[in-house]
Amino acid sequence: MSVFNNRAIDGVIPATLLAFDTDMIIDEAASRRHLAHVAATDGLTAITVNGHASEVHACSFDEQQRILEMSLDQAGDTLPMINGIYSDSSLEAARLARMAEAAGASALLVFPPNSMIMGGQLRPEMALTHFKTIADATDLPMIAFQYPQVSGLGYPFETLLRLIQDVPSIKAIKDWSNDAMLHEKHIRSLQGGDAGRAITVLTTHSSWLMASLSMGANGLLSGAGSVIPELQVALFKAVKAGDLPSAQAINDRIYPLSQAFYTPPFLDMHNRMKECLVLLGRQDRAIVRPPLMKLHSDEIDRLRQALDAAGLLTGDAVAAE
Numbered sequence: 490m491s492v493f494n495n496r497a498i499d500g501v502i503p504a505t506l507l508a509f510d511t512d513m514i515i516d517e518a519a520s521r522r523h524l525a526h527v528a529a530t531d532g533l534t535a536i537t538v539n540g541h542a543s544e545v546h547a548c549s550f551d552e553q554q555r556i557l558e559m560s561l562d563q564a565g566d567t568l569p570m571i572n573g574i575y576s577d578s579s580l581e582a583a584r585l586a587r588m589a590e591a592a593g594a595s596a597l598l599v600f601p602p603n604s605m606i607m608g609g610q611l612r613p614e615m616a617l618t619h620f621k622t623i624a625d626a627t628d629l630p631m632i633a634f635q636y637p638q639v640s641g642l643g644y645p646f647e648t649l650l651r652l653i654q655d656v657p658s659i660k661a662i663k664d665w666s667n668d669a670m671l672h673e674k675h676i677r678s679l680q681g682g683d684a685g686r687a688i689t690v691l692t693t694h695s696s697w698l699m700a701s702l703s704m705g706a707n708g709l710l711s712g713a714g715s716v717i718p719e720l721q722v723a724l725f726k727a728v729k730a731g732d733l734p735s736a737q738a739i740n741d742r743i744y745p746l747s748q749a750f751y752t753p754p755f756l757d758m759h760n761r762m763k764e765c766l767v768l769l770g771r772q773d774r775a776i777v778r779p780p781l782m783k784l785h786s787d788e789i790d791r792l793r794q795a796l797d798a799a800g801l802l803t804g805d806a807v808a809a810e
Contacts, residue, residue, distance in 0.1 A: 491569075491595045491596060491628075491629055491630055492569050492595050493569065493595055493596050493630045493660060494628075494630060497660065497661075497689050497707070498534070498535070498571075498596055498630060498632060498660050498661040498689050498691070498708070499534060499661070499689045499691070499707040499708035500532075500533070500534030500535075500707075500708050500725070501532060501533050501534060501708065501709055501714065501718070501721050501722045501725050502533065502534050502535045502536065502537055502571065502691065502708065502709065502710040502711075502714070503527050503530075503533065503536055503537070503710075503711065503712075503713075503714025503715055503718045503721070504536075504537040504538075504540040504541065504542040504543070504710060504711060504712045504714065504715065505520075505523060505524050505527055505536055505537070505538055505542060505543060505560070505715050506520075506523055506542050506543060506712070506715045506759060506762060506763055506766065507520055507542075507543035507544055507548075507556065508520045508523060508763075508772060508774075508776070509776040509777070509778065510774075510776070511774070511776065513776060513778050515548075515552060515555070515556070517555075517559055519772055519773065519774075520556075520559065521559065521563045522771070522772070523715070523766065523771065523772060524536070524560055524563045524564050525563055525564065526771055527714065527715060527718050528563070528564035528567050528568055530718040530719055530722060531719075531722065532722035532725075532726065533568055533718060533722065534568075534569075534708065535568050535569040535570065535571050535595065535596070536560070536564060536568050536569075536570055536571070537570075537571040537572075537573065537598055537710060538556055538557055538560045538570060538571070538572060538573065539553045539556055539557060539572050539573035539574075539575070540573040540575075540598060540712070541573075541712060541759060542712035542715055542759045542762070543556060543573075544759070544777065544778055544781070545573050545575045546575065547778040547779075547781075550581075550584070550585065550588075553572075553585065553588075554588050554592065557570065557572050557588075557589060557592045557593075557594060558592050561592060561593050561594075565593060569595035569596065570593070570594050570595055571594065571595060571596045571597065571598050571632065571710075572585075572589040572592075572594040572596075572597055572598070573597075573598045573600065574586055574589070574597050574598065574599045574600060574623065575600045576600075576602065577602045577603050577604040578602070578604075579602065579618060579619045579622040579623070580622065582599070582602070582619065582622065582623050583622050583623050583625070583626035583627075584626075586623045586626045586627040586629065587626050587627055589627070589629065590627045590628070590629050594629060595629070595630075596629055596630045596631065596632060596660070597623070597627070597629050597630070597631045597632065598631075598632045598634060598663060598710070599619075599620065599623060599631050599632065599633055599634060600634045601616070601619075601634060601636055601642040601643075601644070602619060603642070605619075605641070605642060606640070606641040606642055607641065608641075609641070609642070610638075610641065610643070610644070610645055610648070613644075613645070613647070613648040613651060616644055616648055616652060617648075617651060617652060617655060617656070620633070620652055620656045620659065621655070621656060624656050624657075624658050627658075628658070629658070630658055630659075630660040630661075631656070631658050631659045631660065632659075632660065632661040632662065632663050632691065632710070633649070633652060633653075633659050633661075633662045633663070634662070634663045634665070635649065635662045635663065635664050635665060635666055635675070636665055636666075637665060637666055637667040637668065638666065638668065638671070639667075643666060646671070646674065646675075646678075649662070649675075649679075649684075650678075650683065650684045653679070653684035653685070653686070653688055654684050654685050659688065660688055660689065661688055661689035661690070661691050661708070662675065662679065662688065662689075662690055662691065663691045663693050663710045664676075664690050664691065664692050664693060664694070664706070665693045665694065667694070669697075669700070669704075672690075672692070672694065672701060672704065672706075673704045673705075675690050676690045676704050676705045676706055677705070680705065680707060689707045689708055690705075690706045690707060690708070691706065691707075691708040691709055691710040692706040692708070692709045692710075692711075693709065693710055693711050695709075695711045695712070695713045695747060695750070695751065696747045696748075696750075696751040697747075698711070698721070698724065698740070698743065698747065699724060699728065699736060699737075699740040699743075702724065702725060702728040702729075703728055703736075708725075709721060709725060712758065712759050712762060713746070713747070713750060713762065715759075715762055715766075716746070716762050716765050716766065716769075717743065717746065717799075717801075720739055720742060720743055720799075721743075723735075723739050724736060724739045724740060724743065727739060742799045742800055743799065745794075745795040745798035745799050746765075746795050746796070746799050748795065749761060749791055749792055749795035750762060756781070757781070757784065759777075760775070760777050760781055760782075760783075760784055761784065761788070761792055763775035763776075763777065764784055764789050764792050765792055765796060768789070768792060768793050768796055768802070769796065769801060769802070
């Protein structure tokens with residue numbers, strides 16, 4: 490039984506990166522080192538694998554299965570593992586869900602299928618069928634990944650309410666609505682039980698994390714946690730404690746990195762995080778699979794400057810004082 494069957498999916502949940510060797514094959518030893526470093530952070534609720542941060546779009550079913558098994562073996566005794574479900578096919582998504590449950594995952598992060606991008610918002614039954622197909626395949630709790638409405642993949646608010654009402658295993662949303670007004674509505678309505686039961690809003694607005702947490706989100710799920718998990722934990726605790734000066738001081742350290750990670754092109758955000766791990770001495774190389782490409786040297790220099798501004802290059806002192 491999943492640990493999240495009896496408790497909320499909340500708190501700080503990093504999404505880890507995936508290391509590749511020079512042949513673009515998964516580097517298991519390096520990936521394990523990265524996972525161990527993140528998992529050693531005090532105050533985490535869980536870790537997410539097979540998400541955007543680990544380039545799930547470029548990994549086969551067998552690779553995703555190995556990534557989950559490897560991650561559970563490395564850190565599963567320490568923290569629950571949330572496994573991403575990324576597929577344009579509801580049937581394949583259900584197959585991934587069955588695999589994740591059999592391997593020992595504690596929850597699923599369900600991505601919207603890209604096949605809905607050309608008008609799926611007008612057919613709410615498509616989203617409902619996708620989630621019900623997955624729910625029929627597994628008893629694991631689910632997190633619905635809410636994309637921006639302008640992407641064509643975001644669920645309209647009424648559709649989101651219906652999903653939560655009709656699929657009891659949805660216990661949280663990962664909110665990337667990228668709309669502050671809608672984000673606050675999600676927090677107040679969904680955590681307040683307007684769908685018939687309260688579910689957690691996990692923010693992934695990492696480019697404006699302090700503002701998002703200040704609205705009342707009960708957790709965060711972010712790839713930036715692969716680089717700064719300690720700072721994210723410290724910020725989350727300070728905001729929850731109502732300690733504005735501490736939260737501002739921590740946010741001052743996060744700010745240069747968020748500005749560096751989330752600048753256009755947005756798709757390079759996890760590419761940049763990999764380069765930061767190299768600059769911090771935590772990884773030997775930063776390799777991404779095509780169509781992602783190696784960053785230019787001038788951008789890597791900007792990342793070095795951001796790490797320095799965040800106070801992370803001196804003794805790798807990540808924890809907030």
